[in-house]
Amino acid sequence: MAKPPGNHRLITFGRIIKTGVQNFVRNAWLSIAAMAVMVITLGIILFSVVASATFNNTITQITDKIDISVYLKDEVSEERREELLGDVKNLENVKSVEFISKEAALEEYRRANENNIDLLLAISQTDNPLPASLRIKPNDVNRIEEIRDYIEQPEIKELQSDETSYSSDRKEAIDKITGATTFLQQVGFVGVIVFSIISMLIIFNTIQMAIFNRRDELQIMRLLGASTSYIRGPFIVEAIVYGIISAVISVSIAASLFSIASNAFAASSLGLLDISFAYEYFNNNFVIILTLQLVAGILIGAVSSFIATRRYLKFKTSK
Numbered sequence: 001m002a003k004p005p006g007n008h009r010l011i012t013f014g015r016i017i018k019t020g021v022q023n024f025v026r027n028a029w030l031s032i033a034a035m036a037v038m039v040i041t042l043g044i045i046l047f048s049v050v051a052s053a054t055f056n057n058t059i060t061q062i063t064d065k066i067d068i069s070v071y072l073k074d075e076v077s078e079e080r081r082e083e084l085l086g087d088v089k090n091l092e093n094v095k096s097v098e099f100i101s102k103e104a105a106l107e108e109y110r111r112a113n114e115n116n117i118d119l120l121l122a123i124s125q126t127d128n129p130l131p132a133s134l135r136i137k138p139n140d141v142n143r144i145e146e147i148r149d150y151i152e153q154p155e156i157k158e159l160q161s162d163e164t165s166y167s168s169d170r171k172e173a174i175d176k177i178t179g180a181t182t183f184l185q186q187v188g189f190v191g192v193i194v195f196s197i198i199s200m201l202i203i204f205n206t207i208q209m210a211i212f213n214r215r216d217e218l219q220i221m222r223l224l225g226a227s228t229s230y231i232r233g234p235f236i237v238e239a240i241v242y243g244i245i246s247a248v249i250s251v252s253i254a255a256s257l258f259s260i261a262s263n264a265f266a267a268s269s270l271g272l273l274d275i276s277f278a279y280e281y282f283n284n285n286f287v288i289i290l291t292l293q294l295v296a297g298i299l300i301g302a303v304s305s306f307i308a309t310r311r312y313l314k315f316k317t318s319k
Helices: 005-026 028-065 078-089 102-112 117-124 141-151 168-213 215-223 228-264 275-284 286-312
Strands: 068-072 094-100 132-138
Touching: 005 228, 028 168, 028 228, 028 275, 028 286, 068 141, 078 094, 078 132, 078 141, 094 102, 102 117, 102 132, 132 141, 168 228, 168 286, 215 228, 228 275, 228 286, 275 286
Parallel strands: none
Antiparallel strands: 068 132, 094 132
16 A cells, blocks of 8 residues: 655655764764854854844943033023923924922932032032033934034023033943944954855865765665655755754853853943843843754755755766
8 A cells, every 4th residue: 555645755854854863973073173163153143143232232321321411590580491491392303301400400419429528518508509400311312413503502502501511421432332333243244254154164075075975875875766855855954953053052152151251240241241231131032042043053054065965966867
């Protein structure tokens, strides 16, 4: 009784998988170099993703702290102040505006200098010298000039007791982090391309050697009626196994390093890289990261193996 076509295909597929895994075990030592380079490649991809997310988070945190303080004269009427507040809110690049009264400004000053007894004593011996102010947060820190142009108008300057305060130092920090992020992304991209090519070449040569070592066996299989896909399949499966194992190793190494780093650095940061956030981001997106690593590893292995088998598994007839 003939087996149904579907069962035959399933059995054939199972045999291809089994043979591919057996070939991997048989060529384990030969495959170490291929997997080592692939682990480096996937590690660069993983680090680039986590570092980029971490830098973007740092930029967001600093951006949230950037503001513009407009100090008002004591004689500015409440009606004029409310009019100014409404006009500023209507500016396109304004995210929010907060009015800070003289009393609130004094409380903030005391909290900021609670450890400086001399400053606290000095300010307690006089009437509140701090002005009321408008604290403006921009939507886009690169377009602060739009807000500055409005604030610097003569009729608005007349209402101010002091020069407007701009968080320019934080803007410079954002520019530096943005530059570092762009540079890291470029270096990471180049590194991924270079090591991907190296990985593919090593896997290519590994499959080539495996085909050469088994050339007599493969020829016999062909003479017995084995199809090209059946002969080629195990080599592709073998290379895919390289990618899967390399992905698991790279993620395991990264998990260990992030765990160690998060516990080792009490300040939870290393330069621009917030270790605490990086560790949290890695854990929260573990499934996605592992999936991307597996996909990348499988693609590198499958493509290089497919090219190698297309090149070196050439028969006079095809089935």
